[in-house]
Amino acid sequence: LWDDGHNFYAPQTFQAPDSRRLVFGWMSPFTEPIPMQEDGWCGQFTVPREVTLAGDHLRCLPVREFSDLDQDRQDFGPIELEVNGSRDLVDDAQTADINMEIDLNKSQAERIGLEIHRTQSGDHTLVCYDDQLGRVVLDRHCNTYGDRGYRTAPVDKSSGKLKLRIIVDRGSIEVVINDGLEIMSSYSFPAEGPRGIRLIAESGEGKALINSISIAKLGTIWEEPDR
Numbered sequence: 001l002w003d004d005g006h007n008f009y010a011p012q013t014f015q016a017p018d019s020r021r022l023v024f025g026w027m028s029p030f031t032e033p034i035p036m037q038e039d040g041w042c043g044q045f046t047v048p049r050e051v052t053l054a055g056d057h058l059r060c061l062p063v064r065e066f067s068d069l070d071q072d073r074q075d076f077g078p079i080e081l082e083v084n085g086s087r088d089l090v091d092d093a094q095t096a097d098i099n100m101e102i103d104l105n106k107s108q109a110e111r112i113g114l115e116i117h118r119t120q121s122g123d124h125t126l127v128c129y130d131d132q133l134g135r136v137v138l139d140r141h142c143n144t145y146g147d148r149g150y151r152t153a154p155v156d157k158s159s160g161k162l163k164l165r166i167i168v169d170r171g172s173i174e175v176v177i178n179d180g181l182e183i184m185s186s187y188s189f190p191a192e193g194p195r196g197i198r199l200i201a202e203s204g205e206g207k208a209l210i211n212s213i214s215i216a217k218l219g220t221i222w223e224e225p226d227r
Contacts, residue, residue: 002060003046004153005138005175005184006030013051021051022063027172027185031147035189036171046185047167047174054181061180062167070097073216077101081201081208083109092194095218096168101211102129105160108206113137115198116168116188123190124198127175129155129162131204136164136177138184145189153182161211168197169218 002011007027016022025046029036036042049060076089077100090096093116102112113128126139134157139150155162156178165176168188175184197215201208 002058003183003185005151006140006147006149006186007172008046008185020063023049023051023060025049025185027187029147029187033146035145035187044172049180049183057181059180060183061176062165062174066167067097069219069221070216071219073097073214075212075214076199077210077212077214079199079210079213081109081112081199081210083204083206084202085208086198086200088196088198089114089213090197090215093168093197093215093217094170094195096166096197097216097218098164098166098168098197098213100164100166100213102162102164103160103209103211104129104131104157104162106207106209107131107201109201109204109208111137111200111202111204112208112210113200114166115200116166116173116195117143117190118196118198119191119193121191121193125173125186125188125190126200127164127166127173128200128202136162136175136182136184138173138175138186140186140188143189144191146187151184151186153177153184156181167218 013023028043115124118124135152
């Protein structure tokens with residue numbers, strides 16, 4: 001699969017002048033209700049990705065230029081969470097570029113991850129590692145608008161660590177797993193209001209250990225008008 005998420009369609013590739021193979025996916029809504037329909041638009045591009053091979057496996061990573069949009073990166077890790085513990089990291093992140101590493105060998109929680117686009121009403125999209133499934137889960141069942149449901153992606157656990165890069169836009173979340181061995185793209189339409197980011201650990205026999213986590217705001221891709 002090119003992508004394990006809800007909303008990835010019709011990838012288009014081209015070769016950059018430096019010989020990189022780049023791809024855009026089209027994030028299209030396939031199931032009603034379609035929140036953007038009343039606003040008169042339908043779909044968006046994914047973040048542009050560089051495509052390479054890792055052995056016989058496809059690897060897709062956000063193009064390196066995308067990191068130029070990062071602003072005001074905050075470092076929160078390492079963090080230990082008790083059973084069923086949580087920690088609010090950001091009060092309002094309309095956009096974000098998140099880097100996170102979970103220690104799978106030392107963690108005993110059943111689920112470890114982030115509630116993204118979390119509003120005061122409890123709306124959020126959950127991105128987590130589920131130890132019972134052995135997979136990364138992207139779950140939208142707490143969204144007010146749009147299709148809900150969840151998707152999962154396989155995880156190579158041989159290193160004992162799980163690396164996640166999560167790119168958050170106003171209406172979408174893209175999850176890059178273990179340096180692009182898997183990737184998930186999905187819309188996320190929570191309720192109105194500030195959108196926080198919360199770190200959570202659910203159930204299990206012990207703590208969750210996050211080796212590192214940092215969050216940057218994203219600047220705009222559009223040129224600012226001259227003033």
